[in-house]
Amino acid sequence: MNDTRTAPEARLDVAAVGDALLGRWKAERLESRRLAEDPRLHTIPGQSMDDHRARVLEQLGILVEEGAIQRAFPGDLGGSDNHGGNIAAFQELVLADPSMQIKSGVQWGLFGAAILHLGTRTHHEKWLPDVMSLKLPGAFAMTEIGHGSDVASIGTTATYDPETEEFEIHTPFKGAWKDYLGNAALHGQAAVVFAQLITRGVNHGVHAFFVPIRTPDGEMLPGVGSEDDGVKGGLNGIDNGRLHFTRVRVPRENLLNRYGDVAADGSYSSAIESPGRRFFTMIGTLVQGRVSLDGASVRAMQAALAIAIRYGSERRQFPGASGRETVLLDYGQHQRRLIPRLAQSYAMAFADERLLTIFDEVFSGARDTPENREDLETLAAALKPLSTWAALDTLQEAREACGGAGFLAKNRLVGLRADLDIYVTFEGDNNVLLQLVGKRLLTDYAAQFKPGDRAAIAKAAAAQLGERVSRFGLRQMGQSIADLGQVSRSVESLRSTEAQRQLLTDRVQTMVAEIALALREATKGIPKEDRRARAIAGEEAFNAQQHKLIEAARAHGELLQWEAFTEAIERIGDAGSRQVLTWLRDLFGLGIIERNAAWYLISGRISGQRAEALTAYIDRLISRLRPHALDLVEAFGLTPGLLRAEIATGIEAERQEEAHAYVQEQIAAGTWPIHEKELRKRERSGGTTPRPASERERVDA
């Protein structure tokens, strides 16, 4: 499959690859794309913040009418219990207006989903119908000014009063004010407020409460205050704001009590004994935000590439030796800028499909095990940072590749970039998420060395090439480093799937092992009893390794993407498509190795000669993929109604043709002026010229 010389005529079957990209929830995606083509749902560039907010609220009403938001809710409440399909459809809305998409995410994916997943039957019946119909717009009040990533330390309190059987919701200082909440500045009538649940003098940690905040007429309720976050870098169709609560009382029943409850007498109970695990279980229901952003980022990336590659295939600049001006995408640098990003977008699309699949398995209950939940969280935490960053990077590179035209709002790239900017820090800050992944990798690594069954299992797993401890945790490699060195010394096999897998796997494994070793060394010699000294030394050591751990997590995420890409190719029947996608996958995999060549060289995994050959081979892959670039973006299936970028409509080719025809016409009519350069050349070569002598003198002066 990897031998590229046998199939020079390989062609992509655009329809087949398009289907593979649409994946399991093709029907929901296509339905949502049709909706996203509706002009009523489109961004109007330059609209004022107030008008944009009003429009987005109306758009949410349209989503309700069109039945676009109900999928994840229970069947008996008008939903269809379709969790994967719900997120898939949601992801597609990014190309209509990201403000509308994210505000709908606030209403149904956060506010509604919190009631669904953290509440119980009574809550569902009481509030979900109005949430679904948008009669009850709400905010998701978790983040505070003072606490974003560290939710466990929020300052808002919910203190139980057994006298009145009420909770008192209170933000005791400015840092405890809830902030950055969509629906908080204007439209929210209630909020799911996260607060430290205090009863009988004990803080049972963060729980969620349903708290009314505004009348339907927009009046704040007593004790509740709101501030507007004002203009933001993007998503200005969303009314983000702050909420503060001064001893606001809600009935005991407003505690969303699926994972923890307070009885009338104030006694606390929970099915989950450990407060830590209870907290992470509650927070874990938020994973769908990350899954949503991962796929939305992929879609934005695809749009950026479709725009820039179509424009780059038509736009010409600087005369070439051929006589005509050169098409941008024929320039080596232009190819280097766009084609590796095209490869990356494919890897990320297939990885998102895997993420969505495991999400659906867990949330549908089909495979809802603690292991699967952990895998889901790890995979989401690994993929969301990489795809959200890649979306910004790709949108920016596409914008630059389209020059001034790329900067105009009508060509979409700048608007999408501005709106997606916040993706990299919300629903989990990217660096914090990668650190989570890194910690999981360290745990997996340590598990191998624990006594008992677990170690035996890990070792057994490791004995089999490519086998894994778990689906998305640390990979184990069977072959020794020496064997691997052997493999990678052959340039042929560097291109093979197995060599790529091993090189990518080895890097993660080795980095994690080195970090684990450094952490173990840090507390050596400090007595077990001196807990504080050990804690401080451990923290310092961890901090010194933090950057490396995050890099290891990034490498792990890239490996997962590479694996997803590789598996997706195996499922494609058409030989031509497999060939082209294999080149693309090779470009993705070898590109990672090239970017990290220093690591591979230092650790003796590849020789300097191989590293040079790698770069030369990547150059060849890029040239080989150049003729397939348009097919590869065509397979994204993004219609003109979804892209809506003037420069991706063929307008540039029309203009080129018009200019070319004008010049040809002038030449044919004999009215095309000779250029002074040409005249001088002719004179130098002694050619005759029809010009009068007087003029020639002046020209030569």
Add this chain to the structure above:
Amino acid sequence: MNDTRTAPEARLDVAAVGDALLGRWKAERLESRRLAEDPRLHTIPGQSMDDHRARVLEQLGILVEEGAIQRAFPGDLGGSDNHGGNIAAFQELVLADPSMQIKSGVQWGLFGAAILHLGTRTHHEKWLPDVMSLKLPGAFAMTEIGHGSDVASIGTTATYDPETEEFEIHTPFKGAWKDYLGNAALHGQAAVVFAQLITRGVNHGVHAFFVPIRTPDGEMLPGVGSEDDGVKGGLNGIDNGRLHFTRVRVPRENLLNRYGDVAADGSYSSAIESPGRRFFTMIGTLVQGRVSLDGASVRAMQAALAIAIRYGSERRQFPGASGRETVLLDYGQHQRRLIPRLAQSYAMAFADERLLTIFDEVFSGARDTPENREDLETLAAALKPLSTWAALDTLQEAREACGGAGFLAKNRLVGLRADLDIYVTFEGDNNVLLQLVGKRLLTDYAAQFKPGDRAAIAKAAAAQLGERVSRFGLRQMGQSIADLGQVSRSVESLRSTEAQRQLLTDRVQTMVAEIALALREATKGIPKEDRRARAIAGEEAFNAQQHKLIEAARAHGELLQWEAFTEAIERIGDAGSRQVLTWLRDLFGLGIIERNAAWYLISGRISGQRAEALTAYIDRLISRLRPHALDLVEAFGLTPGLLRAEIATGIEAERQEEAHAYVQEQIAAGTWPIHEKELRKRERSGGTTPRPASERERVDA
């Protein structure tokens, strides 16, 4: 100087370093900063495009009143012939409102400067007073829809008619329409139009013409049409638009005729014989745009770092072993994100000062030689891409490092980023500029091998360590690679200034030599007579090397920045400041080497062991610089009136204090609830607890 162990108590003299950063045009910079603090000149986030455009036009009037824009114009017309000071002052305006800055750049730096530099005395007297007073707002009509980077191929024609002694300005097809022009959509009453000058059937190449386009009341003049570019990714206070001309006639005298003229009878004359050199001479006057953007980018970078580092020094997140929450800037990853960018901003600031100095030498006439003009163009083409990209990168990293707060317009980062986005492709697309630099490096390289005096000079120069062929062209190294290897094998000397200089210089030189070799090989064997075949082979080879050539140019630009940083340190008297800045310079220099470690490893310049030691040393440098981070941003001298970012005002520290005080108060009063985790820990360790048994049962359930 490089031995860091001797000065653990080194401290930055903030005032002295601040002075070094302000440089030669300190007075002009401070004057302009005072003006930039004026609220009348500030951006209002969320203002509609129409209102913003009207406001910016008014702001331009304020700049005139305040005497802020006259510096570069001739003394007898009310200016002060102060070219360096003019650009220095201009650079500072970016922190008021980039729209105002760039629109003033259009009016006086492009439209006015074209009349000044391409026109002659009559033109100056006729138009400059009104240009300076803003009575005559104008556009700079060079770029066309179809031609951006390749100005020589524009489609607009200016055909001379000796009958009427007029030029006929014409845009014969859509691609020839002038586009992206500030002042074109609304306010411009005239434009300097670049067009192919045709007289007597000969095209003499691109020349500039003064063309009235609108009445003061805003009516388009006959034959002139305008379209609005509409909303953009940023700079929405500027009325960018398109202009098209249908056989618009202007008097012969409207040709800006400094470098080429047409007599009444239609005969053409020019003091510059070669049409190519004539074109580049005219275009060369545009270099001041690049110089302006370079410094403005540095200022935006400094603002971003000042905001993120101040916030990162106050903001706390996640409890540490010390008992309190950890300050963001104490995290290893946060340091890795911000401190190397701080080092980069210093290198770029000092490099910009050098650029401005040579710009002033050339434009003041003090050292206006062809060599200096070439050096100026090379240096501007090398620095502008790196600083404009770095500004976007730094603004984005700062935005992410401030989380959700970074996304709010009131904290400035997103607005500056949006406005500066276009910097990377206007006034010369960054990739095209770097390619220009690459070509200059290839020319310098080839010059060594040409027969005659030039080679002798180059070789003589090369014999002396660190000596250069020209000020900003290709560097020569005296030491052989073997010697260098010796130097860099010692970890101590890897930190030395000379080792850094050699490693950075060697990379540029070797890359250029390799590219030159590959280009020479390409046409080998093709007969000299077969020009077309040689041209095609040459073009293909060049295209295959394009990416590498651009990388070599980037490496050259970084070397120039490193040199500027190094020289600036030598001029600083205070020992503590020199120490801190030397660590910072080392971080910048070694950071470049670390990023390109694969190249150094493959080419045998450093060993794997050294590369690892390098990374460890960079980590140490970063920790060492951490305590100086606030001083280093303090030295930028950016007042609250310039920064205007709420999170950089100390507000976060206040909130932290308020929260901390609240908790302490509660603990003191005995009203702070015990956390369930703590309760369980006490129970596990058999401690007594005051809770009733009934509750404990519930908790344990």
